[in-house]
Amino acid sequence: MVWQIVKKQGLTLLRNPMELLLLVGLPIILIAILGTALGGTMNGEPSPIDVKVAFVEHEDEEQQVDRFMNMIEAELPSETVDEIRAQVEGLMPVSILKENVFGSDEVSDMVEAHDRDASELDMLTDDDSYTAVIEVPENFTYDMLEYMVLDKSDQPELNVLQNETQTIGVSVVTGILDQFQERLTLGAFLGKNSIDARVMELNQDAITGDITTINQKHPITAKGYYAVGMVVMNVLLLASTIGTIAFREKKTHVFDRIILGNISRWAYFTGVLLSGMLFGFLQLLAVYTFAWLVFDVTWPDLIAFLTVSFIYAMAIGGIAVLLTAISYRIDSELITSFFSGILVFLMALLGGSFFPIGDMAPFFRTIGNLTPNGAGMSAYLAILRGDGIPDIWNHLLFLVIFALAAIIFAAFSFPRRGVSS
Numbered sequence: 001m002v003w004q005i006v007k008k009q010g011l012t013l014l015r016n017p018m019e020l021l022l023l024v025g026l027p028i029i030l031i032a033i034l035g036t037a038l039g040g041t042m043n044g045e046p047s048p049i050d051v052k053v054a055f056v057e058h059e060d061e062e063q064q065v066d067r068f069m070n071m072i073e074a075e076l077p078s079e080t081v082d083e084i085r086a087q088v089e090g091l092m093p094v095s096i097l098k099e100n101v102f103g104s105d106e107v108s109d110m111v112e113a114h115d116r117d118a119s120e121l122d123m124l125t126d127d128d129s130y131t132a133v134i135e136v137p138e139n140f141t142y143d144m145l146e147y148m149v150l151d152k153s154d155q156p157e158l159n160v161l162q163n164e165t166q167t168i169g170v171s172v173v174t175g176i177l178d179q180f181q182e183r184l185t186l187g188a189f190l191g192k193n194s195i196d197a198r199v200m201e202l203n204q205d206a207i208t209g210d211i212t213t214i215n216q217k218h219p220i221t222a223k224g225y226y227a228v229g230m231v232v233m234n235v236l237l238l239a240s241t242i243g244t245i246a247f248r249e250k251k252t253h254v255f256d257r258i259i260l261g262n263i264s265r266w267a268y269f270t271g272v273l274l275s276g277m278l279f280g281f282l283q284l285l286a287v288y289t290f291a292w293l294v295f296d297v298t299w300p301d302l303i304a305f306l307t308v309s310f311i312y313a314m315a316i317g318g319i320a321v322l323l324t325a326i327s328y329r330i331d332s333e334l335i336t337s338f339f340s341g342i343l344v345f346l347m348a349l350l351g352g353s354f355f356p357i358g359d360m361a362p363f364f365r366t367i368g369n370l371t372p373n374g375a376g377m378s379a380y381l382a383i384l385r386g387d388g389i390p391d392i393w394n395h396l397l398f399l400v401i402f403a404l405a406a407i408i409f410a411a412f413s414f415p416r417r418g419v420s421s
Contacts, residue, residue, distance in 0.1 A: 006275050027230035027287050031223060031295065051111040051169040052129055053102065057136040058118050061094050064142040072149070084149060093144050094136055101180055111172070125161055131169035134177075135159035220384050227291040228380040229353035232312070232373040233344065234287075235280050239316050240340035242276045243323030247333050269321060269414055273407065276320030281313035297384075304383045308392070311399045312376040318406030319372070325410035347371045369395065372402050 073081050102113040116124060124133045136158060143156040160177065162170045288305075291297040299305040319339075326335045348354060350367055351374030357364045368374035379395040389396070 006271050006278060027234040028290055028294075030230040031226045031291060051131045051166075051172050053111055053113045053173060054116045054124050054130050054133045055094075055098060055113060055136065056116050056118050056121050056124065056133060057094065058138045059136075059140075061092055061141045064139065065092060065145070068142050068145045068149075092141060094141055097134075097180055101176060107176065111176070128163060128165060131163050131166045132173045133161040135161065220381060221297075223291070223295040224297045224384055225356070225381070226353075227288065227295060227297045228377050228384070229348070229351075231284060231287045231291075232351065232376045232380070233348040233353040235283055235312070235316050236319065236344045236347065236373055237340055238280050238283055239276055239319040240323060240336045240344070242272060242279070242320040243327060243336040243339075244333065246272050246320075246324040247327045247336065269325075269411070272324050273317045273321040273410075275317070277313045277317035280316035280320075281309060284309045284313065299383060300386050301383055301388055304387075304389050304392070305380075307389060308376065308379045308383065308396065311396050311403075312372070312379075314403040315372040315376070315399045315406070318403040318410070322406045322410040322413070325413040325415075328415050329413050347373050350374060351377050353377065369398070372399060375399050375402075 069081070069085060072084065076084075098113060098115075101107060102111055121133070121135065124130060137156070140156050140158070143152070143154070146152040147155050158177070160173070162173070164170065288297070288299075288309075292299075323336050323339060327333055349357065350364070351371045352368050353373065357368065369378055375395040375398045379392040379399075382392045382395075
């Protein structure tokens with residue numbers, strides 16, 4: 001009888017082609033759209049962020065360096081002066097900032113830096129095309145050299161005027177300047193304490209054994225990432241679909257007739273559970289097969305892939321029977337509608353289906369992995385990178401525990417009588 005219930009659920013799905021199109025066709029469309037639209041950013045291509053920065057210097061830096069050198073020649077021994085003179089190019093902060101930081105290959109791809117005259121400062125502050133204006137005050141380099149070389153207490157500061165309408169660009173510039181200040185402060189600290197900067201570098205020759213780069217066995221493409229993200233999200237919708245079908249059978253007295261036919265309610269319960277598992281597993285295979293044929297999403301370890309798919313399907317079956325039990329208990333389709341309309345997309349956001357939100361902070365990664373789709377996605381991505389089952393056991397264990405908890409809770413919630421209220 002259990003198989004008959006599973007068969008009946010399958011026939012109901014087949015008779016609804018629009019539902020099948022949403023369950024199978026929608027993730028394929030989303031994979032193509034998101035993989036193409038965001039592929040450049042995820043695959044390391046140049047960033048689409050366009051930032052424009054203006055440098056305004058009130059005094060020539062080389063003149064300040066010459067003035068500083070003339071000053072220390074009169075106060076310091078010649079040997080010390082010669083040492084400082086030999087390193088003077090590395091002690092020109094504005095030139096380093098413009099040429100080595102903003103002029104580097106990594107930054108210049110997204111930041112366009114311009115030198116502007118001090119007389120244009122007022123005009124630049126009203127020019128919305130600039131993301132930021134970096135104003136270098138008079139004596140900045142001279143004061144910085146005194147701070148770094150002569151151990152003066154006050155560190156000079158740059159004046160940064162930000163265009164608040166370009167929030168992302170401003171955060172980019174702020175981040176660059178913060179890192180520059182940290183490096184400059186570190187350099188000053190090392191210099192004041194006569195510490196060789198080379199001691200801060202990692203001596204690779206001192207490391208014994210093998211060095212392995214973690215999670216870089218097989219780089220994940222954008223289409224691979226979104227193939228996983230969209231599938232684990234849309235299979236959740238299958239659970240709500242199974243729950244909706246089961247509730248409609250209650251309203252049309254199909255469940256009542258099953259009970260009156262002297263068939264155990266647990267047979268129906270098991271049939272719903274197996275329906276969610278079986279059809280969820282088939283949906284995973286169908287979309288991933290299409291992704292393999294069209295988008296070249298290849299699984300290095302097929303056994304690990306099938307294992308994750310089966311265990312994730314168990315979780316889907318648990319959700320399906322839990323939604324069915326609760327909707328039967330409260331005699332309402334509200335819970336399945338809430339799950340498919342709101343909860344699925346919230347879980348997809350936390351789980352990283354739309355964007356790798358876990359890369360922003362460990363907290364988001366932890367929260368995402370505490371959702372079934374997030375744990376499944378982490379396991380799938382690990383397999384794509386070349387990891388095996390021993391590397392993803394924690395995600396698999398969570399999915400098994402989640403599935404069992406959902407089934408047990410559903411069993412306690414499932415009504416003891418099949419008569420409609």
